[in-house]
Amino acid sequence: MGRSVIWVMLGLAILWSLxxxxxxxxxxxxxxxxxxxxLGRMIPPDLSVWREVLTGLAETLRIxxxxxxFAVILSTGxxxxxxxxxxxxxxxxxxxxxxxxxxxIPLILVAMLMVGAVGLGPLPGILAITFHATGMLAKFxxxxxxxxxxxxxxxxxxxxxxRIQQLRWAIWPQMAPVIMRDTVFRFELxxxxxxxxxxxxxxxxxxxxxxxxxxxxxxxxxTVTLAxxxxxLLSEALNTALQKRFN
Amino acid sequence: MxxxxxxxxxxxxxxxxxxxxxxxxxxxxxxxVALLGPSGAGKSTMLALLDGxxxxxxxxxQVLGKPLLATGIPSREDRAxxxxxxxxxxxVDRQSVYQNVMNGRxxxxxxxxxxxxxxxxxxxxxxxxALQDTxxxxxxxxRADQLSGGQRQRVAIARCLAQEPELILADxxxxxxxxxxxxxxxxxITSSARSRGIGVxxxxxxxxxxxxxxxxxxxxxxxxxxxxxxxxxxTSGDIDELYHGASVTSGLRVVS
Numbered sequence: 001m002g003r004s005v006i007w008v009m010l011g012l013a014i015l016w017s018l019x020x021x022x023x024x025x026x027x028x029x030x031x032x033x034x035x036x037x038x039l040g041r042m043i044p045p046d047l048s049v050w051r052e053v054l055t056g057l058a059e060t061l062r063i064x065x066x067x068x069x070f071a072v073i074l075s076t077g078x079x080x081x082x083x084x085x086x087x088x089x090x091x092x093x094x095x096x097x098x099x100x101x102x103x104x105i106p107l108i109l110v111a112m113l114m115v116g117a118v119g120l121g122p123l124p125g126i127l128a129i130t131f132h133a134t135g136m137l138a139k140f141x142x143x144x145x146x147x148x149x150x151x152x153x154x155x156x157x158x159x160x161x162x163r164i165q166q167l168r169w170a171i172w173p174q175m176a177p178v179i180m181r182d183t184v185f186r187f188e189l190x191x192x193x194x195x196x197x198x199x200x201x202x203x204x205x206x207x208x209x210x211x212x213x214x215x216x217x218x219x220x221x222x223t224v225t226l227a228x229x230x231x232x233l234l235s236e237a238l239n240t241a242l243q244k245r246f247n
Numbered sequence: 248m249x250x251x252x253x254x255x256x257x258x259x260x261x262x263x264x265x266x267x268x269x270x271x272x273x274x275x276x277x278x279x280v281a282l283l284g285p286s287g288a289g290k291s292t293m294l295a296l297l298d299g300x301x302x303x304x305x306x307x308x309q310v311l312g313k314p315l316l317a318t319g320i321p322s323r324e325d326r327a328x329x330x331x332x333x334x335x336x337x338x339v340d341r342q343s344v345y346q347n348v349m350n351g352r353x354x355x356x357x358x359x360x361x362x363x364x365x366x367x368x369x370x371x372x373x374x375x376x377a378l379q380d381t382x383x384x385x386x387x388x389x390r391a392d393q394l395s396g397g398q399r400q401r402v403a404i405a406r407c408l409a410q411e412p413e414l415i416l417a418d419x420x421x422x423x424x425x426x427x428x429x430x431x432x433x434x435x436i437t438s439s440a441r442s443r444g445i446g447v448x449x450x451x452x453x454x455x456x457x458x459x460x461x462x463x464x465x466x467x468x469x470x471x472x473x474x475x476x477x478x479x480x481x482t483s484g485d486i487d488e489l490y491h492g493a494s495v496t497s498g499l500r501v502v503s
Contacts, residue, residue, distance in 0.1 A: 152350075155337035155403075157320070158298055159410050160327030160354015168362050169350055173339050 038218070045226060046219035049208075053227045056198070056205035061231075063122050063204050064191040067129025071190075072183060074134045079141030086145060096142075102135030107193050111202040122203030129190050129197075136189075140182040144175045177246040184246075188239045195228055249312055251276050251414050251446035252297060257306030259292055259470075266292040267304070267470040274446045274463075279437040281457035281478075282450040284467035285490055290450035291334065293467070294416045297448070298331045311413055327354025330412030332420045332449075336403040340392035344383055344402050347391050348374045351406035377409035380435055382428075396423040404432055408439070415440065417449035421456070429453075433460040454486050468492075 080086050082095045110131050114124030153170040161169065198206025205224060212221035250273040259267040267289045274280050282290045295301050297310055299321035308315040311328055320326070330351075338347050352370045353361060360366075378384045381401040386394065391402060400423045407415060415436060421429035433449070437460045440447040451457045457464060458478045466473040466489045474485055 149340075151333065151335055151337035152339045154300070155331070155333055155406070156350050156353055158300065158326055158329075158331045159351045159406070160323045161350070162323055162358060165353045165358060165361055169342075169346075169353065170339055173341050177341065 041218040042222035042225075044219065045222035046217070047223055049212075049220045049223055052208055053205070053224055056208045056224070057227055057231060059122055060194050060197075060204035060206075061191065063125040063129060063197065063202075064187065064194045066126045067133060067194065068183070068187045068190050070126070070130040071133035071137050071186070074130065075137035075141050078134065078138035079145060082138055082142035083145040084142075085148075092142070096139065099135045099139050102131065103139075104135075105132070107132045108196065108200060111197050112200045115201050120201040120203075125194060125197040125202035125204055128202055129194055132193070133186050133190055137182065137186050140186075141179060144178040144182070147178070148174045181243060181246040184239055184242045188235050191235050192232060195232075248276055250274055250309070251278075251311055252448070253307075253309045254297075255307040257296070257304060257308055259289075259296060259301060259304040261292075265470050267296070270306075270470070270472055272465060272472065272475055274448060276446055277441050277444045278463065279440050279447040279449075279461045280463045280465060281461035282448055282465050282467060283452075283454055283457060283486075283489060284450075284473075287469075288467045289470040290467055291418050292470075294331070294418050294448065294450060297414075297416055298329055299326065323354055327410060328413045330407040330410045330415045332403050332407045332415070332417035334418040334422070336399045338391040338399055338402055338406075340390070342391055343387065344389050344391060344394070344405075345374060345378070345387040347402050348377055348383075348405045348409050351377075351408075351410040354410070373409045373411060374405075377405040380408060381405040381432065397425065397428060400424060401428070401432065404436070408435075413445050415445065415447045415449075417447070419450050419452065421451065421453070429456060430460075437461065454481070 078095060078099070082092050082099060084092055086092075107128055111124060111128040114127045114131075118124050118127065148171050152174075153166050156166045156170045194204055194206075196206045196209075198204045198208070199210045201207070205228065208224050209221060209228075212218070212224060252272070252274040254270055254272050257267060257270045258265065270289075270293065282293065284290055292301070296304060296308070297315070299310070299315055302318050304317050311325070313325060315321070321329075339350065342350075349366060349370065352366070352373060356367065356370060375384075378387055381404055383398070383401055383405055386398060391399065394402065400420070404417070404420055407417070417436065420436070421432055424432060433456060436447055436449065439445070447461075449457075449461070454464075458481055461478055463476065464478050464481050464485075465475045466485060468489055473489055476485075
């Protein structure tokens, strides 16, 4: 496709979007003061709900940890089936296609389906995170497998190492840092994404966000928001610190 | 004495092109043989074949007194007894120099303890000695991907020496080394061959160096042995013919 065609299509897409029905641009001038008033009602944050907030955060953290753990287990098996170097194209092509489909389903949608299937609580959250994260992790793990350099493995074999020794001393050392990096990265995403699971009843801190906002208790919602910001910043810092160790 | 290598009419074809044609040769214990020839002559193919990594070839081959099979890989013990220095070094980049050399000991140790990294005193001694012999002691804890090309090549050689093989096959083992290191390494390999009575075949693009350290020179071109003679008898005419002479099979190539 020519470059000019792409620019024309981009322009058309923007124009088309601007024709969206009643955007209500007239509300924009009044939005500033209203937002200020809304934020004002969040101050000062009501710290008396710290116990609920901590409970919610702990549940979110547990959902993220267990969801990541189960995704790692599932991905380990699926990665082999999605690897171009381990299995034939008749296997890895459909498996990769399946993983792409899994990745394409938004987490919140998966969570709603899981709530429908197993009811309210942390379980649907864990299942949703497991399902959603596996789509990405299995693909990453498969790439880690496919990127293993064969020459050092052949060298160990030539020296008399058997398959298990080759795996332990030539294949795993090449894969491990990539696997660790991808897993920590996915855990951070899982933690961020699981913060909102409670909104659809799939457990965690999200429940409190929804409850407090719906019942106009903005001071309490402010505390929850602060706690979430701190948790996300912490997990990001942890991720950054760990990433440096894996190369 | 039984030869450490004996090939009888060995041929190897890759996708219709001949890589080795009717090669016969033998190497005695304690003997160092240099394999010379232009790129694509079949040197690497012959070494890989002797290492038991190729299949589908024809002819008869014996390595260390055992027949080499054209199907399947040799046993763990046989693989451990034949050391190979890889042209592209084949190191595990993220591992230390020490561990890379220790990898050469894998065929000699108990599998279970090797999985936990519990190596015997004997294994540590072999690694330490190989590092000393190749001048790498100071770099032992360095990661392999932080080394220069020449240093990496010496790690590949140290790994082979730590293996304590009864036969050393080396694919251009000094191609990345400066003259001083090249001499040191070739002298190390060939003198240990003599003192321990093991066989050595190394391929090279350096006729002068090869003549100094090997007792015999085999000239290989287009998969055919052009000459096989003691180093002392090698003439500059031989070298000229090997690298610049008319291709032995070029007539056939054109027709096919």
